[in-house]
Amino acid sequence: MLTVYLSLIDTEEQRTRFEELYRENSSMMLSLAFRILGDHYGAEDAVHDAFVRAAGSMDTINRLNGWQARRYLLTAAKHAAIDLYRKRSKQASLELSYEDLEIRAEIEPGEDEKGNAVLEAVKGLPEHYRDVFLLKYSLGLTNEEIGGLLKLTVSGVKQRISRGKELLRKKLVDEGIFL
Amino acid sequence: MEVQDQLDQLLYQCLPDLDRAMQRQLEKEEKERPAPEPSRRFQRRMNRLICRERRSEKEKQRGDAANQRNRRFSGKRVLAAALILAAVMALTFTVAASIFRKIRVTQYRDEVQGADVYRFSSERGQGGELVVVYPAYVPEGYTETEKEYREKWHYLTMMWENAAGESISYRMYQFIGGSSFSIMMDAEYTSSETVEINGLEWFCTFKEGQYRMARAQTGDLFFLISTPDTLPKEELLRILEGIEPPGEQAVGQIFQKEGTEELHQRVKEIKSDAKEQAEADLAAQNTAAAEEGIAFIRENFPDYCGQEEILEKGIWYGCYLEAYYQAFQTPAPEDAVLSEEKNYWMGRLAGEIAQFAYVKMDEDQTLTGEWLASLEMLLGNEE
Numbered sequence: 001m002l003t004v005y006l007s008l009i010d011t012e013e014q015r016t017r018f019e020e021l022y023r024e025n026s027s028m029m030l031s032l033a034f035r036i037l038g039d040h041y042g043a044e045d046a047v048h049d050a051f052v053r054a055a056g057s058m059d060t061i062n063r064l065n066g067w068q069a070r071r072y073l074l075t076a077a078k079h080a081a082i083d084l085y086r087k088r089s090k091q092a093s094l095e096l097s098y099e100d101l102e103i104r105a106e107i108e109p110g111e112d113e114k115g116n117a118v119l120e121a122v123k124g125l126p127e128h129y130r131d132v133f134l135l136k137y138s139l140g141l142t143n144e145e146i147g148g149l150l151k152l153t154v155s156g157v158k159q160r161i162s163r164g165k166e167l168l169r170k171k172l173v174d175e176g177i178f179l
Numbered sequence: 180m181e182v183q184d185q186l187d188q189l190l191y192q193c194l195p196d197l198d199r200a201m202q203r204q205l206e207k208e209e210k211e212r213p214a215p216e217p218s219r220r221f222q223r224r225m226n227r228l229i230c231r232e233r234r235s236e237k238e239k240q241r242g243d244a245a246n247q248r249n250r251r252f253s254g255k256r257v258l259a260a261a262l263i264l265a266a267v268m269a270l271t272f273t274v275a276a277s278i279f280r281k282i283r284v285t286q287y288r289d290e291v292q293g294a295d296v297y298r299f300s301s302e303r304g305q306g307g308e309l310v311v312v313y314p315a316y317v318p319e320g321y322t323e324t325e326k327e328y329r330e331k332w333h334y335l336t337m338m339w340e341n342a343a344g345e346s347i348s349y350r351m352y353q354f355i356g357g358s359s360f361s362i363m364m365d366a367e368y369t370s371s372e373t374v375e376i377n378g379l380e381w382f383c384t385f386k387e388g389q390y391r392m393a394r395a396q397t398g399d400l401f402f403l404i405s406t407p408d409t410l411p412k413e414e415l416l417r418i419l420e421g422i423e424p425p426g427e428q429a430v431g432q433i434f435q436k437e438g439t440e441e442l443h444q445r446v447k448e449i450k451s452d453a454k455e456q457a458e459a460d461l462a463a464q465n466t467a468a469a470e471e472g473i474a475f476i477r478e479n480f481p482d483y484c485g486q487e488e489i490l491e492k493g494i495w496y497g498c499y500l501e502a503y504y505q506a507f508q509t510p511a512p513e514d515a516v517l518s519e520e521k522n523y524w525m526g527r528l529a530g531e532i533a534q535f536a537y538v539k540m541d542e543d544q545t546l547t548g549e550w551l552a553s554l555e556m557l558l559g560n561e562e
Contacts, residue, residue, distance in 0.1 A: 018232040022225060028205055031214040044221035049506045051225065055232055056462050071198050074205070084506075087517075115193045122190075122197060134201075137187075137194040148462060165186055179186045 017062060018055060025070050026051075029077035036081040046084050050076035053149065060145050068139045072149070075131050079150055114177055121171040129164035132157060219367060224508070231454075295366045297401065310400065311335055312351050316421030318414045321347055345407040347418075352401040362401065364394065376419045383415065391415050397424050442538050449491055450498045457502035469503050472496035473522060476529045480558055481551050490537045497530015512553040521557050528554040 026047060033043035033050075053076050054061060061069050122133060135146045143157040150157070172179060183191075217225075311328060314337070321339035324346070328335045333353040340346045352362070368384035375381070379395040379402070391406045393415060402422060406415055460468055475496050479489060504523035509515050512524040528550045 016229070016233050016236050018236075019229045022229060026217070026225070027214050028209055030217065031209050031212070032205070034214065040215060040218070044218060044224075045506055048221065048224050048228070051228055052458070052461075052505065055228060055235075056458055058232075067199055067202055070202060074202075087519075114189060118186075118189050119193050119197050122194065133190065134194060134198055137190040138198040151464065168186065179184070179189070 018051075018058060021054065021061070021069055021073060022051060024066075025073045028070070029073055032074055033077050033081040036078065037085055042084055042088070043081065046081035047077050049080040049084070053080070057145070057148060060141065064139060071134055071139055072141075075135060076149055078131070083151075114179075117172055117175050117177050118168070121168050121175075124171065125164060125167060129160055129167065132160045133164055136161060224505075295364045297362045297364075297396070309333065310353055310425050312400070312402070312422060312424060313337075314349055314404075314418055314421045315423070316417050317347070318410065318418070345409070347406045347410070348404070349418075350403045352403075354399045354401075362403070364392065364403070365390075368392075374416065374419070376416070377423055379419075379422070379424055381419050383412075385412075393419055400424065446494060446534060446537060449494045453495045453498035454502040457499045461503060468499060469522070472500045472503075472526060476500075476525050476554075477558060480529075480554065490533050493533030494530055494537060497526045497528075497533055500526020501530060512557060515557065525554060525557050528557070 029047045029050060030040075030043050033046040034040060037043050037046065050073060054073060057072075061072055064072060122130060125133065131150070132146060135141045135149065136143075141149075143154045143161075146152070146157045147154050152160070169179060312335075317323075317339055320341045322341075323337065324340045325336065325338035327337075335349075335351040337349045338346055365384075365386065368386045371382065371384045373380055373382050379397055381393045381395045383391070383393045385391050385408065387408055389408055391408050391410055391412065393402075393404045395402045404415070404418060406418075456468065460466070475492060479493070482489075500522055504519050504526065507517060507519040507523045509520050509524070512528065515521045515524050532550050532554070
């Protein structure tokens with residue numbers, strides 16, 4: 001009787017970058033997705049979907065360093081969770097409500113007053129603008145790459161950047177900063 | 180080229196710091212409230228994805244840039260042969276046929292249930308000599324608590340227990356006279372190895388905190404031993420040494436390999452092409468092929484095997500839908516409620532039926548009959 005056994009050979013050399021990304025980031029992605037969906041089964045589906053998206057964009061991810069890749073994956077997980085939430089509730093316009101822990105982040109104030117003001121203003125942006133800003137200005141992704149991740153058209157991405165910057169300028173004007 | 184204003188420049192300068200601070204905040208929260216251990220289902224799905232990526236990366240490294248997208252539905256003639264189909268990332272099969280008495284043994288791994296499955300069937304009217312094999316060795320401290328031979332199913336079950344309430348079980352199955360049996364064993368063991376003792380090849384598995392098991396198949400006999408994980412491996416081997424299979428049985432096994440590699444390779448190509456297309460269409464939010472696939476499955480039910488072209492399309496659309504709706508996989512077809520969940524299972528079931536038919540496995544529809552029934556249920560519910 002011929003028998004073929006499927007086995008995973010798991011040596012350091014054979015681990016791909018993709019696998020390393022999974023090992024390093026899946027836990028945090030699951031936590032984030034769980035906060036949005038409220039159930040572990042759904043959170044796992046969302047994270048799996050995020051990794052499927054990531055698998056299709058490894059050329060982009062391979063350009064990024066560790067924490068940039070994490071931002072990419074966290075964004076993918078968040079949006080996959082939101083998509084799943086909407087599909088389940090079948091109400092595309094339903095507003096999600098979950099604790100946005102990231103805005104509690106504390107940044108050490110620098111000497112640059114303008115820079116500090118911009119950081120605080122970005123923290124206060126609505127999430128759907130902030131995510132695009134992080135992907136563009138922190139990871140350096142192109143509008144096409146951002147659109148691919150967030151399932152937006154290029155013009156949709158440009159619109160969010162443009163409106164986001166308008167909002168930022170308004171906030172900064174309130175602080176007496178004109179850019 | 181993008182024109183950067185002063186705000187852009189500030190954003191490029193400052194946002195990396197913000198990003199890192201936000202991630203540190205998440206790390207902090209995660210330490211305080213760690214995520215629960217991922218489920219086995221999630222780990223299996225991720226393992227499949229990781230394996231696929233490993234393969235993909237290896238292919239890139241080998242410079243294998245052959246464009247397989249245009250190679251579809253070539254209508255290659257199917258050769259009548261029994262063979263192994265190793266479906267990477269999904270199922271592993273073993274088929275053997277006896278030249279003296281026909282015993283069909285199908286072995287595969289069910290990734291969704293996390294089980295190794297052995298399916299035995301024998302033809303009616305084929306008698307055989309009844310055999311009962313008792314183990315000659317039982318570890319010290321264990322006393323017999325059960326011993327039963329079930330004549331209807333031709334299997335022997337024995338159990339021993341020690342003072343701590345731990346038990347060892349032994350089962351011997353024999354498949355004769357038209358019997359049919361499926362045995363499922365846990366596939367999520369910590370480690371495994373194969374040892375040859377008394378001419379039997381034992382597959383031994385170990386799962387920390389749960390069990391130490393061994394199984395072996397010869398002719399129409401299947402042996403299964405299960406012990407506590409605390410039992411030393413040497414004791415298990417002594418138990419195996421005490422099991423003497425009968426002499427050469429009037430049951431032989433032939434494995435016909437004509438056309439094996441070609442068919443196997445062709446199925447692999449079709450599946451790979453389908454999965455690639457599904458991923459591309461998912462990214463582009465293109466639903467045309469998924470809709471085509473559902474229509475194909477519905478229109479051709481239950482006959483996916485009429486012509487070679489239908490067979491290959493069945494495999495392609497089945498794998499395409501499985502990949503396209505992967506995110507909606509449920510543990511079983513009966514759990515599918517959303518249309519996407521049903522679409523996943525329709526694709527998976529139709530694809531597997533077509534694969535089995537393509538390679539002429541399971542001609543008596545022992546397996547595919549069940550899959551057709553599940554598919555009928557899904558199609559009926561859809562209407």
